[in-house]
Amino acid sequence: MSFLNKIGTVVITLLIITFIYFQLKNAPFYATKQTSPTNEEQQVKIGVSPKYNPKVKKEFKTEQTTPPEEGKKDRPSRRIRSLTVSVAQGDTLIAILTDAGASKEQAAQLISHLRKIYEPRNLPVGQIIHITISDKQLIRLSFTPSFDFEIVAELQGNKSFKVEKKKIKLAIEDKIFSGVITHSLYQTAIEQQLPPNMLIELIRIFSFDVDFQREIQRGDRFSLLFNIYRNEQNKVVHNGTVTWASMNLSGKKLEYAAYKTKSGFKDYYDRNGKSVTKTLMRTPIDGARLSSRYGKRRHPILGYSKMHKGVDFAAPKGVPIMAAGDGVIEYIGRNGPFGKYIRIRHNSVYKTAYAHLSRFRKGLRKRHRVKQGSTIGYVGSTGRSTGPHLHYEVIKHGRQTNPMSVRLPAGDRLKGDELIKLKQSWVELDKRLNKAALKIVN
Known part of the structure; x- marks a missing residue:
């Protein structure tokens, strides 16, 4: 073989090797996956699926995949996403649902059913909403507009939504809160962790009789009775209104109990049927x-x-x-x-x-x-x-x-049957106070 023929053979061989190399380089990589004890090999192509990232505001997202049922291995797995969304200023429910992945049609359908029970425009800023999406379909929504009930909407087999207002199981119990004033009523109540709404109500009850700037002294005492509501996890989720309130100011005791008259009017009365309410409050501002x-x-x-x-x-x-x-x-x-x-x-x-x-x-x-x-x-x-x-x-x-010395007209005084009923309610209230006080001692 001549020298030129040898060079031609080498060049052709190199070209063939180069061609094969690039063909193999661009070919998909295959690995074997064990699918049964008999060592049968199945080729599984390795790839990366695109990441789903919905634009949902202030959410905490969890994902779970539901495996296919037995005997239906050829069907793809269901992808279920559970999302928690906090309503922000300017949010609408339809925008929240579509941002979560629901279609506009489905979101509008759910809202149409929801309006029969609850007006979505009343959702307050900060309201927590739980949303469940399955395979790009909205299947469940729930939120608690109040401490004692929950709104739940679930997708039915006919592709319509069933919306229910469900009562939350709660345990109600009496709670007595007492304190000794060290600096001011406000500061003492905050330091002892009296719920703010109870403090405001306490101040309003006594604002007709007490000048909080001049009459409150160190060592004065205050007490109140109110209901607390616990859920099934024993967590306090709500404080009721004040049932009874008492203040002992330099040895002078003032106490009032909530009572509703037969006409439906609710006020606070002393043991003799005199209303705490006067024509005017002496101090129309709290904590000043x-x-x-x-x-x-x-x-x-x-x-x-x-x-x-x-x-x-x-x-x-x-x-x-x-x-x-x-x-x-x-x-x-x-x-x-x-x-x-x-x-x-x-x-x-x-x-x-x-x-x-x-x-x-x-x-x-x-x-x-x-x-x-x-x-x-x-x-x-x-x-x-x-x-x-x-x-x-x-x-x-x-x-x-002078607002601080003007003699204000007294409030109503109950008479006749209303006074008798009030005195009976005081007897029952004293029993509750004694029972609640025993719980604290024990």
Whole structure:
């Protein structure tokens, strides 16, 4: 063989080897998988499936795969995803469901059935919703709008949704909470972990009789009885309203119990049938400090002595201000040096005024009727003011009077059959108090 023929053979051989190498390089890789004890080999192609990543806000996602039933090995596994979503500001239920992977049609169908029991537009910010998706189909939704019931929607065999309102099993028990005041009622209650809603209710009950700035002393005592609700895991999920409240101020005992009259009116009464409710509350703000009293004083801005025709309560900006009594808003808006100002007419004798507010409660307007204790605005420093506070006035027969000393008309007093029923309820209440107190001792 000539020298040129030898070179040609080598080149052809190299080309063949190169071709085979690239063919093998691009070929899929195969591995064997053991499928039975008889060592039968089945070729399984190794690949990577795309990752599913739905755009769901604030969710904690868990996934599980349901294996195919026995005898149906050829069918693909079902992929079930359980998601927990927290409703954010501006969210709608249809957007939450479609973001979770449901189709718009299915989401709309579920919402249509849901509206027969619950209005989805009422979902509050922070509401937790549990969603279950199977093979891109919405199969279950649940949430608890209240501590005592749950809304559950489940996909049925006919592709429609069944929506139910399910009561949550709860155990109800009495709880007595007692404390000795060390600095202030508010600080002591917070330190002893009294639920905030119970503290607010306690303050409102006694705000008719007690000047919290002047009459509370170290060593004074307070107690209250309320219901607590426990779920099946023995966790407290709700506190009921105050059933009984007591304060011992420098040896003087005040106590009131909740009672509903035959007309359906609920209030707090003492043992003699006298209502705690007065025409007006002395302090229409919780936890504030009396910073300036009624009377002549040197004005902090003008620099000369001037009659101060109200009282000032110093408090941080944004603290809620309550209506001192039932009434109709006579004036709401800016009022010169008073800044943002509200005046309420309670009856033919009394009016109250609230000045230097940072803002009014949304929706409030002139001639709007308000209930005693309802929020009407928030502490601020508008107008002629040196810092955030509430300027509060009580107007009697058209003249400002001292809110801290004005003699307020007493509340209702029960008579006849209503008084007899109240006294019977006090007997039952004393039994409950003794039983609850024994639980604490034991």
